[in-house]
Amino acid sequence: MQTKDEDELPPEARQRRSLLKAIGGSALAGGFALGAHPPSRAAPKRRDDVLDVAIIGGGLSGLTAARDLRLAGCESFVVLEARDRVGGRTYDHDLGDGVISEAGGQWIGPGQTAIADLARELEIDTFDSYYRGETVFLAGDARVAQDLGHGGASMNHEVVSKLNEMARGVPSGAPWKAPNAAELDRLSVGDWLAQQALSNEDRIGFDTSVTLTFGTTPAALGLLHYLSVINSADCDLARLESMKGGAQETRFVGGPQAISSRIAQTLGDRIRMASPVRRIVGWDRDVVELHTERGVIRARQVIAALHPGLCHRIAFDPPLPEGRAQLQRHWPNHAPMRKTVHVYPRPFWREAGLNGQIIPIDGPLIWSYDNSPPDGSVGVINAFVRLGRLPHAPERAERILSEIYARALGDAARHPTQFHDHDWGTVDPWSQSCITPMPPEFWTQRGPHLKPRVGRLIWSGTETADIWAGAMDGAVRAGRRAVMQALHALTRV
Numbered sequence: 001m002q003t004k005d006e007d008e009l010p011p012e013a014r015q016r017r018s019l020l021k022a023i024g025g026s027a028l029a030g031g032f033a034l035g036a037h038p039p040s041r042a043a044p045k046r047r048d049d050v051l052d053v054a055i056i057g058g059g060l061s062g063l064t065a066a067r068d069l070r071l072a073g074c075e076s077f078v079v080l081e082a083r084d085r086v087g088g089r090t091y092d093h094d095l096g097d098g099v100i101s102e103a104g105g106q107w108i109g110p111g112q113t114a115i116a117d118l119a120r121e122l123e124i125d126t127f128d129s130y131y132r133g134e135t136v137f138l139a140g141d142a143r144v145a146q147d148l149g150h151g152g153a154s155m156n157h158e159v160v161s162k163l164n165e166m167a168r169g170v171p172s173g174a175p176w177k178a179p180n181a182a183e184l185d186r187l188s189v190g191d192w193l194a195q196q197a198l199s200n201e202d203r204i205g206f207d208t209s210v211t212l213t214f215g216t217t218p219a220a221l222g223l224l225h226y227l228s229v230i231n232s233a234d235c236d237l238a239r240l241e242s243m244k245g246g247a248q249e250t251r252f253v254g255g256p257q258a259i260s261s262r263i264a265q266t267l268g269d270r271i272r273m274a275s276p277v278r279r280i281v282g283w284d285r286d287v288v289e290l291h292t293e294r295g296v297i298r299a300r301q302v303i304a305a306l307h308p309g310l311c312h313r314i315a316f317d318p319p320l321p322e323g324r325a326q327l328q329r330h331w332p333n334h335a336p337m338r339k340t341v342h343v344y345p346r347p348f349w350r351e352a353g354l355n356g357q358i359i360p361i362d363g364p365l366i367w368s369y370d371n372s373p374p375d376g377s378v379g380v381i382n383a384f385v386r387l388g389r390l391p392h393a394p395e396r397a398e399r400i401l402s403e404i405y406a407r408a409l410g411d412a413a414r415h416p417t418q419f420h421d422h423d424w425g426t427v428d429p430w431s432q433s434c435i436t437p438m439p440p441e442f443w444t445q446r447g448p449h450l451k452p453r454v455g456r457l458i459w460s461g462t463e464t465a466d467i468w469a470g471a472m473d474g475a476v477r478a479g480r481r482a483v484m485q486a487l488h489a490l491t492r493v
């Protein structure tokens with residue numbers, strides 16, 4: 001007989017549930033699926049206070065894992081989230097009248113099929129980023145407007161082709177396995193660029209693009225890592241950097257945080273907010289204890305869907321194996337981004353043939369862009385700003401940026417109707433970076449410890465993805481892979 005829950009599941013989920021039952025999972029008695037042990041095995045006695053899976057982190061990765069567990073018929077799980085909201089590194093400002101502006105994760109592009117499919121399944125629409133028109137470059141008193149055609153930084157084609165070719169040999173999910181990994185990992189992107197014949201303009205193009213994508217300078221970014229990210233983008237740097245045809249091409253109607261919120265709505269009390277996991281005990285035993293400020297959760301499998309640098313803040317008893325502990329300890333932390341929002345009555349710059357993008361060679365602004373809603377009902381300029389170069393006091397920050405926008409876009413920029421500011425490095429302790437800027441020698445020394453599970457701990461979160469690690473797409477892929485690992489382990493017991 002089907003339970004009410006089963007009636008509500010789509011047919012493919014019902015089939016998967018039947019399959020899992022047949023493999024050896026328990027009847028769904030007491031709301032606990034899977035995890036029952038065939039009587040002939042010397043399995044530990046079943047305890048009803050023990051969940052099959054505990055997921056740490058209510059970002060895209062953890063919530064994808066939660067959704068997939070349910071689709072597979074597993075109801076015995078909980079999501080433990082440190083913040084009082086879901087979405088992790090996706091967070092959207094509410095500008096009123098249904099308009100949002102993304103403070104964190106924002107765009108997707110070609111090849112990012114995992115997040116695109118998930119959004120479609122959740123009936124969240126997408127629309128094209130606005131990039132038509134001229135980008136304004138500012139240098140000292142000079143102002144130059146240029147139509148770049150693709151909405152990305154301008155870079156030397158020959159050098160880009162070389163990088164694309166080199167990226168073919170560097171697997172995105174395991175850069176340390178590249179045949180010449182040691183040689184490539186000794187260099188920073190800056191070292192390598194210094195060996196190329198680059199004009200000043202080309203150098204600025206690379207500096208801007210690396211700073212925007214990785215939150216660091218070419219001198220601090222490992223070449224091996226850079227190539228692995230280009231590999232994710234189908235070995236095409238333009239796909240990584242452009243709006244048109246690139247990773248910045250598409251936005252979500254209502255913002256990407258809506259993906260997490262929509263999943264969370266279906267989870268009810270399986271998601272526990274404001275519950276940071278502080279300590280994990282017995283990861284090497286059949287039942288693991290997760291200590292939170294709101295009590296202890298016991299589970300057979302644990303999916304850690306969070307940044308490896310934040311895993312390091314959790315106490316493990318017994319201590320983790322040295323390789324994994326070192327990876328967490330040395331994971332490059334604290335490369336957060338700061339994004340601001342100016343709202344205007346209309347996107348007035350479009351009337352002058354401008355696309356809202358401003359690239360100054362120095363100063364507090366790294367890059368601004370048109371972030372208006374699909375119907376252009378209000379004008380929105382978002383910006384990435386240089387950490388430490390813009391005061392935090394809202395009026396001063398708004399005024400300094402408004403003056404830059406006025407020079408580039410026109411006087412109307414002096415009078416925004418709203419201003420918002422989100423500095424991921426100061427707002428709370430639960431984000432370490434946007435896309436981790438791996439320094440030279442990190443992957444070859446520590447990479448092999450990133451993914452292998454440790455006892456009952458399964459590592460997830462975007463950083464562990466095989467494709468598009470660091471991006472929202474990678475988060476979804478990592479969540480899906482972690483669920484397969486958990487279900488496999490549960491059905492094997």
Ligand SMILES: Cc1cc2nc3c(=O)[nH]c(=O)nc-3n(C[C@H](O)[C@H](O)[C@H](O)COP(=O)(O)OP(=O)(O)OC[C@H]3O[C@@H](n4cnc5c(N)ncnc54)[C@H](O)[C@@H]3O)c2cc1C
Nearest residue numbers: 057059060061082088089104105106107277462470471472
């Ligand atoms: C400014 C910025 C811009 C970005 N732009 C883009 C973009 O345009 N396109 C793109 O694809 N990606 C972008 N990203 C990256 C993207 O947002 C992330 O890759 C993705 O959201 C990561 O999802 P995740 O679930 O792996 O991790 P997270 O979103 O970090 O989720 C992890 C969750 O774990 C929680 N947590 C942490 N520690 C604990 C603990 N001890 N106990 C319980 N919970 C804990 C956190 O609160 C968080 O909710 C951007 C990120 C930032 C910050």
